[in-house]
Amino acid sequence: MDAIPEDDLIRYHAGEGGSAERAALARRLQSDPEARALLAEWDRQDAELGAAFAGVLGEPLPMEMRQALIAARTEDRAGARARMALPLRLAGAVALLLLGAAGGYLAGHQPPAGTTGARFAENALIAHATYVTEVVHPVEVGAAEAEHLTQWLSKRLGHPIKAPDFASAGFRLIGGRLLPADTGPAAMFMYEDGAGHRVTLYAAPGTGTGDTAFRFIERGNAQGFYWIDGALSYAVAGDIPRETLRAIAVAAYDQLI
Amino acid sequence: MSVLDEIEAAIPRLRRAARALARDTAAADDLVQDSLERALLRRSHWRGDGPVAAWIWKIMLNLHRDGLRRTADHLVVVSGAAEPADTGGAATDHLALTEVQAAMARLPVDQRQALVLVAIEGQSLKEAAAILGVPEGTLVSRLGRARASLRVMTGRGGPGERKGRAG
Numbered sequence: 001m002d003a004i005p006e007d008d009l010i011r012y013h014a015g016e017g018g019s020a021e022r023a024a025l026a027r028r029l030q031s032d033p034e035a036r037a038l039l040a041e042w043d044r045q046d047a048e049l050g051a052a053f054a055g056v057l058g059e060p061l062p063m064e065m066r067q068a069l070i071a072a073r074t075e076d077r078a079g080a081r082a083r084m085a086l087p088l089r090l091a092g093a094v095a096l097l098l099l100g101a102a103g104g105y106l107a108g109h110q111p112p113a114g115t116t117g118a119r120f121a122e123n124a125l126i127a128h129a130t131y132v133t134e135v136v137h138p139v140e141v142g143a144a145e146a147e148h149l150t151q152w153l154s155k156r157l158g159h160p161i162k163a164p165d166f167a168s169a170g171f172r173l174i175g176g177r178l179l180p181a182d183t184g185p186a187a188m189f190m191y192e193d194g195a196g197h198r199v200t201l202y203a204a205p206g207t208g209t210g211d212t213a214f215r216f217i218e219r220g221n222a223q224g225f226y227w228i229d230g231a232l233s234y235a236v237a238g239d240i241p242r243e244t245l246r247a248i249a250v251a252a253y254d255q256l257i
Numbered sequence: 258m259s260v261l262d263e264i265e266a267a268i269p270r271l272r273r274a275a276r277a278l279a280r281d282t283a284a285a286d287d288l289v290q291d292s293l294e295r296a297l298l299r300r301s302h303w304r305g306d307g308p309v310a311a312w313i314w315k316i317m318l319n320l321h322r323d324g325l326r327r328t329a330d331h332l333v334v335v336s337g338a339a340e341p342a343d344t345g346g347a348a349t350d351h352l353a354l355t356e357v358q359a360a361m362a363r364l365p366v367d368q369r370q371a372l373v374l375v376a377i378e379g380q381s382l383k384e385a386a387a388i389l390g391v392p393e394g395t396l397v398s399r400l401g402r403a404r405a406s407l408r409v410m411t412g413r414g415g416p417g418e419r420k421g422r423a424g
Contacts, residue, residue, distance in 0.1 A: 010397045010404075014375055014382050039416065045407055046376045048357040053276045057269045064290055069265055072297045077260060111316060 004028055004035050007211035013042050063247060069251060071213045075226065078212065106148040117233070119182060121226045123218040124202035124235030127179055127188055128222055132198040139175030139190050149176050153187040159231050161203055169248050173201055181205075183233075184239075199238030199245065201252055206233050214249060216242075225249035229256065260300045263309035268293065271317055274373045277361055278321050288324070292317035314388045318370050325366050360410035368403035371396055 004025065012025050029036055038208060061069075131138055132212045136167045141149040146163065154160045156178055163173050171191035179202075186204035217235075224237035225246060234256065236249040258266070271292065275285035296313045332391075361369055374385035375396075386393040408414045 006401050007394075007397050009288045010400050011382065014400075016382055041408055042376075042404055044413075045357070045411075048411075049277065049361070049372070049377050052355075052358050052361075056272045056276055059272075061268060062286055062290070065268060065293055066285075068290070068293055068297055069261070072261055072300070076259075128392075227265060 004032055006038075006055070009035055009038060013039055041141075063250065065212075066250060067246075070250060074229070078230075093235050104125070112113050117212065117215065117218075117226070118226065120204060120233045121215070121224060121235055122202050122219070123181055123186070123204070124200075125217065125219040125222050125224055127186070127202055128200045128224070128237035129190065129220065131177070131190065132200065132222075138198070140177035142175040143173040145175075146173065151189060153178060155185050156185045157203065157205065157232070158184070159205070161187055164189050164201065164252045166199070166251055168251060169244060170194060171197075171248065174198075183252075197240050199236060199239065199240065199248055202235045203232045204239065206231050227253065229253070260309055261297075264293070264296050264300065264313055267310045267313050270378065271313065274314075274378060275317065275321075275358070277358075277373050277377055278318075278369060280362060288317065288321055293321055295320070311384065311388055314374075315390075318388060321370070322366055356411050358404060360407050364403055364406055368399050368406070371399040372403045372407070375400055 008025065023169065029039070058126070141152065143149075150162045153176060156164075163176065166172075169237075170193045172193075174190045175194050176187060176189040179188055181204040183205040187201060188203075189201045191199050191201075206228055214225045214227050217224050217226060221239045222237050223239070223242060223245060224235050226233065226235035227249075228234075234252065236245060236252055238245050238248070258304055264361065268289065271289050272285065277286045279285035279288050292313060307412050361372070364372070370389060371385065374380045374388060375382065378385075380388070382393050386396040389396060391399075
């Protein structure tokens with residue numbers, strides 16, 4: 001009997017062919033040790049290739065990929081409300097631009113003054129600057145009473161809110177406080193890392209302008225990322241490297257959904 | 258599942274494939290990042306003709322091929338006279354891994370892509386051929402050549418020709 005053509009072996013090895021066809025080839029293999037050896041070698045290749053590259057499957061996605069997905073999701077939610085094709089695409093372009101800006105190429109960029117989003121962000125940075133320097137009374141309610149803090153702020157805000165966990169960035173919750181804002185009561189959570197750096201998460205009732213992607217704002221030494229998601233506007237502020245701050249903002253966004 | 262969910266779900270496997278396609282880890286993640294951004298920008302134009310996964314795979318493999326064309330990486334000489342590996346010794350398993358990675362890197366891009374889709378991803382020949390945009394017969398012969406080269410480069414056999422491989 002003629003040797004089995006290699007193309008047929010490749011198809012067989014890839015699991016192709018009907019059961020009758022495969023059975024026929026399997027029979028021919030019995031008298032073709034060379035073909036059997038080849039199939040075994042290919043199995044071994046597949047196993048080696050599988051093992052060599054499998055490690056990445058369990059790794060968390062790099063920050064850059066997660067941010068691209070978050071921007072797209074934010075945009076989709078905004079788009080679902082607006083139900084307009086052009087603004088949706090524009091929002092996508094803007095989201096990507098702003099992610100670029102967050103990366104530094106538009107460092108120092110300020111949102112147009114007077115817009116509600118910009119005002120919200122300003123307020124968040126002012127609150128941040130006011131309270132992070134506090135040694136004795138940085139917060140009204142400490143992290144030890146986290147449950148009470150959450151209930152109290154949720155009630156005053158009129159919207160459920162909990163303090164996100166920033167442990168992955170090395171920051172632990174100190175506590176929170178209630179603040180006045182243009183749109184009603186605002187909540188602020190404060191976090192601290194081992195070196196004494198502080199970041200704040202500020203949340204206030206939304207400005208009604210729809211969801212946005214992350215935006216970057218800078219004021220003195222403090223910088224922040226802010227976004228609108230549903231009923232609330234959020235801002236994360238701190239005097240720490242922008243990449244770290246962005247990671248914290250992403251963590252907040254993930255947990256506040 | 259939304260298009261976005263499907264795109265997201267495909268990423269880990271795209272990353273695995275990219276590790277096998279690109280020259281190093283950073284280049285692999287750059288390739289996936291570029292593919293992801295391209296897919297996200299175009300997702301509103303997605304008309305649902307076929308699986309989302311196949312579409313994003315196509316995006317990545319095309320970007321990979323175009324990238325190589327630009328950097329002329331594909332001109333790296335693939336020699337049939339690769340050093341046969343030392344098959345003895347206790348560290349064989351570890352060696353075999355790095356060896357198979359090195360061998361992949363030396364395959365011509367078309368063969369590498371074919372092997373990634375079929376041997377690593379476990380796609381059917383039909384799916385893989387559709388993603389690569391080539392007839393199934395072409396894919397089969399690329400796989401045959403890729404497997405033969407890999408065998409030589411990992412030191413497990415001479416360049417013996419078996420009949421029946423299409424050109």
